[in-house]
Amino acid sequence: MVNYIDAATAPLKNTGAIRLYGPEAFEGMRKASQLTARCLDELASIVKPGVTTDAIDRFVFEFGMDNGALPATLNYRGYTKSCCTSINHVVCHGIPNDKPLREGDIINIDVTYVLDGWHGDSSRMYPVGEIKRAAERLLEVTYECLMRGIAAVRPGARTGAIGEAIQTYAEAERCSVVRDFCGHGIGKLFHDSPNILHYGRADEGPELREGMIFTIEPMINLGRPHVKVLSDGWTAVTRDRSLTAQYEHAVGVTATGCEIFTLSPAGIDRPGLPPLRG
Secondary structure (H helix, E strand, C coil): CCCEEECCCCCCCCCCCEEECCHHHHHHHHHHHHHHHHHHHHHCCCCCCCCEHHHHHHHHHHHHHHCCCEECCCCHHHCCCCCEEEECCEEECCCCCCCECCCCCEEEEEEEEEECCEEEEEEEEEECCCCCHHHHHHHHHHHHHHHHHHHCCCCCCEHHHHHHHHHHHHHHCCCEECCCCCEEECCCCCCEEEEECCCCCCCCCCECCCCCEEEECCEEECCCCCEEECCCCCCEEECCCCCEEECEEEEEECCCCEEECCCCCCCCCCCCCCCCCC
16 A cells, blocks of 8 residues: 655655655755756766766765755765766766776766755766767667656656656667666655666556656666675676666656656756757
């Protein structure tokens, strides 16, 4: 049995119930999410061969500080960095370090800012210099998976419709969907109910209702879907060391569909790929 609760009166902890937010919450999410999107836009000109992920992490921290926001990952469950930087076969939660990026790498940068209590969570892929066609194709497929998942969001549909849209497209393109990680409810809490699986069937999962807010963040592999977490307790990698990619948006369910909170102000949601908007 799925419970839905009014977010304005609910306790600030994950109880398993699904929060339904009002217009003020949507406005708070817009502001936090647009700050995150602006940071990701700025990173497009910073990511290049020779740059360290520590330098990227410092930029994320300072950009947040300059705009009155805190990185949500900093000191979250012992994590000591302001973003996650996942390179090549790293699926997610890669930890920034002093190793320089190399020509041909692909990197996911995942940023969440907390602004006025609201969490703006988004990630994008960035090519490092010139990348191989196989890597470019993976980025294209993964971004299309995200947008097909978002297109499935509307009141009355189930969360499984998001997963089915993503899985159907990814597998038709001879790629695989990581099952170990998922999207999640978000708002005043960093991680909340419901979980948003990136695979499944349209008739599965909780019903989507107006006012729900969550992330969609498919991780797509060129090889098999299996992953393992390294001894640092965070870094997840593909078991077969195949390339992996991820794009993430935070969305809110509206009366007619959904609003994407984390769209790029500059129209470069897909760095390194042709812009979709003018």
